[in-house]
Amino acid sequence: MSHDTTLVRAATGKTGRRIAARLRMRGTPVRAVSRTPSSTRRALMSTDASSLTTHDPEFLRRPLHGFLSVAGGPLPPQPRPVWFEATAKGTVQLFTDPESVKVRRLRRDPRASIVVAAPVGERERWLSVAGRTTVEPDGAHDLCARLAARYWDLDDPARADDLAGILDADWVRLVIHPETVSRYTS
DSSP states (O other): OOOSOEEETTTTSHHHHHHHHHHHHTTOOEEEEEEEEETTEEEEEEEESSOOOSSHHHHHTSSOOEEEEETTSOSSOOOEEEOOEEOTTSOEEEEEOTTSHHHHHHHHOOEEEEEEEOOTTSOOEEEEEEEEEEEESSSHHHHHHHHHHHHSOTTSHHHHHHHHHHHTSOOEEEEEEEEEEEEEEO
8 A cells, every 4th residue: 555645636525525535544645635716826725634744834933823713612713813833743832821711621622723824915825723732731931932032022121021921920831733734825
């Protein structure tokens, strides 16, 4: 059996989804894509069963905001903007207050998703990662310091003071273990 990924075009349609599901049931790695016109270029939307591609971390290393939604919340979901970090292990992590509503919801139902989009002025691009989320008691302060350096100018005394205040508080790490990764690139 080959371990090459099979590309299934038109996979967001009913027939394409069925074909992709049957291939996965047989153990064939599948990458589902859908092509739609975008002016004179072609857009690419894909859903990968469970992992980030080699191109995703480059996009996720940028200081972009992610929009986090957790299961068990109000309907429709009400995403919150967050700082985040994609790890070498292929997970996405962020930090939060251990007493926050999102932590209480995740303890009841550990499903969450994060959507990251390119800013205005760039070609449309977004990435969505959804999966089981763990609440980790360690590593949050180190993560917070790394993210503050990525999102803020810590040579600015006001921002350095902000970071010092943040580091004085208690934090936990939320780690999203991807089960579904979807992306759009124009």
